[in-house]
Amino acid sequence: MRTIPASELIINDDGSIFHLHLRPGQLADTVILVGDPGRVALVAEYFDSRECEVSNREFRTVTGFYRGKRMTVLSTGIGIGNIDISVTELDALANVDFATRQERREKRRLTLVRLGTSGAIQPDIRVGEMVFSRTSVGFDGLLNYYKGRNEVCDLDIERAFMEHTGWNELLPKPYFIDADRTLFEHFRDCTREGITVAAPGFYAPQGRWVRLEPLDAHLNEKIESFEYGGRRITNFEMEGSALAGLAALMGHRAATICTIIAQRVALDACTDYKPFVRRMIATALDRLAELD
Ligand SMILES: O=P(O)(O)O[C@H]1O[C@H](CO)[C@@H](O)[C@H]1O
Numbered sequence: 001m002r003t004i005p006a007s008e009l010i011i012n013d014d015g016s017i018f019h020l021h022l023r024p025g026q027l028a029d030t031v032i033l034v035g036d037p038g039r040v041a042l043v044a045e046y047f048d049s050r051e052c053e054v055s056n057r058e059f060r061t062v063t064g065f066y067r068g069k070r071m072t073v074l075s076t077g078i079g080i081g082n083i084d085i086s087v088t089e090l091d092a093l094a095n096v097d098f099a100t101r102q103e104r105r106e107k108r109r110l111t112l113v114r115l116g117t118s119g120a121i122q123p124d125i126r127v128g129e130m131v132f133s134r135t136s137v138g139f140d141g142l143l144n145y146y147k148g149r150n151e152v153c154d155l156d157i158e159r160a161f162m163e164h165t166g167w168n169e170l171l172p173k174p175y176f177i178d179a180d181r182t183l184f185e186h187f188r189d190c191t192r193e194g195i196t197v198a199a200p201g202f203y204a205p206q207g208r209w210v211r212l213e214p215l216d217a218h219l220n221e222k223i224e225s226f227e228y229g230g231r232r233i234t235n236f237e238m239e240g241s242a243l244a245g246l247a248a249l250m251g252h253r254a255a256t257i258c259t260i261i262a263q264r265v266a267l268d269a270c271t272d273y274k275p276f277v278r279r280m281i282a283t284a285l286d287r288l289a290e291l292d
């Protein structure tokens with residue numbers, strides 16, 4: 001069995017993992033991921049008890065119990081690079097023996113649910129709505145670095161999308177990856193399903209133009225008009241694709257649910273979105289507490 005070198009899996013002197021600063025025993029099987037470190041407290045407020053609180057850089061963690069279920073809430077900060085770090089380290093905490101630096105034979109399966117914020121790119125999706133990313137579209141290229149990428153992605157829709165948009169070869173190859181099916185069914189009646197683009201930036205990668213003009217000023221229109229099997233692309237955020245992709249490759253179940261805070265077609269945005277986010281948190285916690 002492969003022994004993972006100290007430079008590839010970095011373990012701190014106190015036995016915690018390099019970035020998250022968590023020790024294996026501090027991780028619950030159900031993990032809620034949020035971008036904003038301030039949102040960790042919003043989630044943990046609902047916990048009935050707290051077992052530990054750990055913080056390093058943008059990674060803030062609380063593990064506790066909600067309605068009898070042990071849960072961890074972790075902030076990842078913004079962006080795909082942080083999902084590569086967070087999901088790899090969560091998986092290592094669950095499935096690598098830190099003493100031997102070897103993969104455990106018996107695997108622990110984690111349930112990873114991201115509760116984020118997002119911008120809608122279809123006119124009928126309103127600010128405050130909750131969108132479940134049944135499929136995520138990675139504009140970020142992260143999964144392309146991992147072996148097995150083609151086995152977990154939908155290559156037919158990927159081809160159709162690249163053809164429809166006249167995908168520019170300067171951009172990373174997009175990948176389409178589904179959320180865990182059980183999670184999708186579990187949240188189906190309390191969320192709106194969507195196909196969500198995870199972009200490697202907030203501005204030009206989501207078609208925004210402040211001072212620097214996007215490479216293709218019409219890409220958002222082409223994304224909006226893309227249809228496949230009666231489904232449309234609904235919203236933008238910045239982490240869901242790598243989360244779904246890495247989880248699928250590692251054998252965990254994962255999903256992204258976002259509160260819509262910007263309406264890109266109506267050119268509208270809401271800065272007072274916390275009440276909507278609280279509603280999403282309360283709904284998600286209740287549903288996760290019921291999940292096997
Ligand atoms: O509110 P969070 O979870 O951070 O999610 C969204 O908000 C950030 C951008 O403002 C990105 O991380 C995007 O994915």
Ligand SMILES: O=c1cc[nH]c(=O)[nH]1
Binds near residue numbers: 117118202237262
């Ligand atoms: O438009 C938006 C809003 C929130 N988060 C994003 O990534 N995009």
